[in-house]
Amino acid sequence: MPAESGGSIEDVYRERLAARRVVGDAREREHVRLSRIRLGLVTVAVGIPIIGGLDALSWSAVPAALFGLVAVVHAVRLDERRRAASAVAFYERGLARLTHAWIGHGDQGERFRQPGHLYADDLDLFGRGSLFELVGTGRTEAGQSMLARWLLAPAEPDTVRLRQAAVRELVPRLDLRERIAVLGEGLAVGVDADGLRAWASSPHRFGRRWERALAAALPAIWIGLIGWIVLAGSMTLVALRALVVLLVAQSVVALWFRSRVLPVIGALEGPTRDLALLSGVLETLEGERFESPRLVEIQRAVLGPRRASREIRRLGQLAALLASRTNLMFALPAALLLWATQFAAAIEAWRGRAGRHVPGWLDAVGEFEALVALATFAGEHPGYVYPELTGDTRGIEATSIAHPLLPADAVPNDLALGAGELSLFIISGSNMSGKSTWLRAVGVNVVLAGAGAPVRAASMHLAPLAVGAAMRVSDSLVDGQSHFMAEITRLKQIVDLARARPGRVLFLLDEVLGGTNSHDRRHGAEGLLSGLLALDAIGLVTTHDLTLGELADALTPAAANVHFEDSFDGSRLMFDYRLRPGIVRTSNAIALMRSIGLDV
Numbered sequence: 290m291p292a293e294s295g296g297s298i299e300d301v302y303r304e305r306l307a308a309r310r311v312v313g314d315a316r317e318r319e320h321v322r323l324s325r326i327r328l329g330l331v332t333v334a335v336g337i338p339i340i341g342g343l344d345a346l347s348w349s350a351v352p353a354a355l356f357g358l359v360a361v362v363h364a365v366r367l368d369e370r371r372r373a374a375s376a377v378a379f380y381e382r383g384l385a386r387l388t389h390a391w392i393g394h395g396d397q398g399e400r401f402r403q404p405g406h407l408y409a410d411d412l413d414l415f416g417r418g419s420l421f422e423l424v425g426t427g428r429t430e431a432g433q434s435m436l437a438r439w440l441l442a443p444a445e446p447d448t449v450r451l452r453q454a455a456v457r458e459l460v461p462r463l464d465l466r467e468r469i470a471v472l473g474e475g476l477a478v479g480v481d482a483d484g485l486r487a488w489a490s491s492p493h494r495f496g497r498r499w500e501r502a503l504a505a506a507l508p509a510i511w512i513g514l515i516g517w518i519v520l521a522g523s524m525t526l527v528a529l530r531a532l533v534v535l536l537v538a539q540s541v542v543a544l545w546f547r548s549r550v551l552p553v554i555g556a557l558e559g560p561t562r563d564l565a566l567l568s569g570v571l572e573t574l575e576g577e578r579f580e581s582p583r584l585v586e587i588q589r590a591v592l593g594p595r596r597a598s599r600e601i602r603r604l605g606q607l608a609a610l611l612a613s614r615t616n617l618m619f620a621l622p623a624a625l626l627l628w629a630t631q632f633a634a635a636i637e638a639w640r641g642r643a644g645r646h647v648p649g650w651l652d653a654v655g656e657f658e659a660l661v662a663l664a665t666f667a668g669e670h671p672g673y674v675y676p677e678l679t680g681d682t683r684g685i686e687a688t689s690i691a692h693p694l695l696p697a698d699a700v701p702n703d704l705a706l707g708a709g710e711l712s713l714f715i716i717s718g719s720n721m722s723g724k725s726t727w728l729r730a731v732g733v734n735v736v737l738a739g740a741g742a743p744v745r746a747a748s749m750h751l752a753p754l755a756v757g758a759a760m761r762v763s764d765s766l767v768d769g770q771s772h773f774m775a776e777i778t779r780l781k782q783i784v785d786l787a788r789a790r791p792g793r794v795l796f797l798l799d800e801v802l803g804g805t806n807s808h809d810r811r812h813g814a815e816g817l818l819s820g821l822l823a824l825d826a827i828g829l830v831t832t833h834d835l836t837l838g839e840l841a842d843a844l845t846p847a848a849a850n851v852h853f854e855d856s857f858d859g860s861r862l863m864f865d866y867r868l869r870p871g872i873v874r875t876s877n878a879i880a881l882m883r884s885i886g887l888d889v
Contacts, residue, residue, distance in 0.1 A: 298669055299387045301463070306380035313373035316366050323363040330356040372471040379470035386423060387669055389696045395422040401437035407782060411758035411797070412732045413694065414440055420733055423694060424666045424742070428469055429567055431482035431651045432658020436740075439659060443739025446678040446753050451583040452660065452741025453675045458581045459664035466665055468573055469658075473566035482651050489640060489647035546630045553633040554611065564605030567654065571598035574657050584660070590653040597650040600643045607636050663742045673743035676734075677750045683707045683792045684827050685735070685754065689747035692730035693737065700866035701745075704731060707752070707827040710846045713818060716831045717838055717873040718853035723866040724831040725760065727853070728797045731829060732756050735795055754827075755790050757783035760799035776802065780817060787824040796821055796828035801837070811836050815843060822847050838872040 296304075334352040337345050385391040398421035403409060413419045421440065427433045444452070459465070571591055575598055579585050591597035611632040614623040623629070667673065670693070684707015691701040700723075706712055718724045734744040735754055762775040780798075787794040801817070802810040814830075814837055821828060822844065832838075841848040852873035856863045 298671065299384065302380045302383045302387065305463075305467075306377060306384065309373050309376040309380065313370060313377055316370035316373055319366045320363070320370060323359055323366060326359055327356060327363065330359065375471040376467055379467060382426075383665075383669065391423060392418040393422075396425050396427075396433060397422045398425055398433065398437055401434070401441070403441065406441065407779075407786065408732060408736070408756040408758040408797070409441060411760035411799075412729055412736060412756075414736070418694065420694060420736070424662055426662045426665050427658040428472060429482065429570055429654055429658055431567075431655035432570075432662065434482060435652075435655035436659040436662050439740040440736055443736070443753060443755060444741065446680045449678050449739065449741050449753075451581070452663070454581040455579075455583045455660045456663045456667055456741060456743075457675070458579065458584060459661055460668045462664070463668070465573065465577065466661060469570060469661065472569035472573075473563055482655065486648050486651055489644035543627060543630065546627075546633075550630050550633045553636060554629065564601055564608065568598045568601040568605060570654055570658065571596075571601055571650065574654065584657075587653045587657050587660075590649055595643065595646075597646070597653075600639075600646070601650070604636070604639055604643075607632055607639060611636065660741075663740065667743045670743065670745070673745050674748060675743050676738040676746075678738065678753060679750065680753065682750075683752050683825065684712070685731075685749070685751040685795070687734070687744075687746045687749035687751070690730055690734055690749075691745045692726060693733060693745040695726075695730075701747075702727065702730075702866075702868040706829075711849055712822055712825075712827045713841075713844065713848040714829050714851050715838060715841050715848060716829060716851050716853070716868075717833070717835060718831070719855050719873065720833075721862065722853035722855050722864055722873075724853055725799050726866075727868065728758075728760060728799055728829050728831060732758060732795070732797050753793060754795040755786060755793055756795050756797065757786050758797040758799075759783065759801070760797060773802075784817075784820060784824075787821055787826040792825035794821075794824070794826040794828075796826055796830075798828065798830045800832060801830050803833075807834060807836060810834060811840075815840055818844060818848070835872060 330352040334349040334356065337349045337352070341348070382391070382394065385394060397417055397419060398415040401421070402415045409415060415421050415437075421437065424440075425433055425436055427436060443449075574588055575591055575596055577584075577588070579588055611629065613619060614628045616623075673693075676687075684705075686705045686708055688703045689701035690704055691699040706714065716724050716727065730745075734746060734749070735751065735756055737744050738749065738751060739753070759776055759779045762779050783794070783796050787796070802813050811834075814832075818828075818830065818840060830837075838850050841850045849870070850872045851868050851870055853864070853866060853868060854873060
């Protein structure tokens with residue numbers, strides 16, 4: 290929230306939204322007025338020679354000149370109108386997040402989903418109503434991709450601390466976030482970062498200077514020959530022969546270069562889409578003053594003798610000029626001037642000069658935008674805290690944890706695991722009482738902590754934890770895999786993770802081994818959990834099978850029972866979502882079935 294404002298972030302958003310709407314409405318009125326003026330000037334310019342004859346034609350220059358001046362002013366006002374509209378959309382989306390009306394309206398990040406990931410699907414990282422849809426407010430694909438990678442893999446404590454410091458510095462810079470939001474033509478993500486990275490690093494196709502010189506010489510000869518014919522005032526036989534020879538030579542040269550020009554054009558179209566947005570983000574990054582070490586380092590990566598924003602803007606200009614050859618009014622002159630060859634060579638020359646820097650620039654933009662996205666999330670949730678990560682302790686200790694995807698009235702609970710001997714909670718409870726949601730609340734907050742973001746808790750101290758979850762595994766007809774086989778395969782992956790990272794794994798198991806009979810579930814769960822505890826892993830396990838509550842006695846003092854309760858007044862279920870010690874003593878399955886009309 291801006292330092293100069295004493296109100297809530299929602300108040301600030303509403304004030305700015307109203308102000309940007311006023312600007313947008315004013316620019317819309319100016320657009321209508323200037324459009325009418327331009328139409329009037331065209332009418333006057335055309336009407337002067339019609340009314341006054343050809344002798345009055347010179348007077349048409351006056352409205353024509355005025356038309357040019359008005360057109361320049363009009364273009365400025367149109368850009369201001371577009372920026373105001375983008376700012377309005379920016380604050381409307383922010384208010385939607387603050388009022389929990391954001392689901393289904395943001396970037397859901399489905400393209401970053403990794404099949405078989407140990408927690409992404411279980412914790413709703415991607416998809417409709419996901420963590421990424423809430424947090425992923427970046428403008429470039431590089432930024433969105435970087436944020437996704439941060440959510441999919443926790444960083445080391447030192448890296449997390451650097452990100453936290455950067456996020457803290459960016460939180461009050463709402464003007465900076467708005468400037469980024471209004472870049473480009475809309476709020477959609479632009480620029481194919483991976484494609485641009487691959488294109489910039491691919492082999493050059495115009496490596497020899499004499500080839501570029503030849504491509505440049507022919508248009509110069511064309512211009513000289515046409516100028517000679519114009520000055521001579523007539524087409525001589527020599528000039529005609531020269532034109533034929535030149536046309537044949539140009540056709541041969543065009544065919545010679547065709548095999549190299551077409552791949553340049555094809556490779557360029559996707560990766561360079563919306564380069565103006567990328568150069569704008571780079572320019573914004575270059576123009577800021579930072580104090581946190583990570584932001585200073587990111588900025589240094591894009592500054593130099595040739596600023597990244599200028600180079601990317603130049604590439605965008607070259608790509609636009611190359612694309613102009615497809616204009617029907619310009620197609621013939623473009624062919625005579627070897628336009629495609631000229632600008633393909635210029636683009637290749639740009640790539641030879643600046644291409645090696647592109648991956649570093651994209652990494653810098655990606656990290657900067659990911660940090661800005663986390664700062665937006667932090668600014669919109671001022672009650673969240675930055676967790677303290679320690680490298681020399683084990684476990685997690687937090688107070689008032691709640692799920693960040695739930696509304697403001699979500700019920701929080703405390704958690705302490707791994708600090709002493711207690712490493713496992715076996716959670717029982719009836720249907721819809723909050724067991725699975727509690728596992729996801731803990732898991733999502735640990736993921737946020739590992740990315741460098743604040744978490745929804747009153748306090749949190751934790752070791753660097755890798756999360757392994759078995760909450761949403763399913764059977765597969767294609768792979769010929771039953772639900773039980775899918776579950777035990779995932780459990781094996783979690784055990785392998787615990788072996789690779791002893792003392793640094795948090796496991797979250799929902800209805801553990803629910804796909805088998807009570808006898809096998811009881812003994813299988815005991816062996817599984819004993820093995821995980823022996824590897825110093827910590828975790829939460831939910832179950833409907835109350836016999837699994839006996840495991841806490843078998844695994845004491847490393848394990849303990851906790852539960853969620855409910856009550857049923859004959860017509861509706863009531864939950865308080867409070868975590869309590871011990872095994873649940875109530876069940877609501879039969880009552881639920883009867884409440885929807887099933888005769889049981």
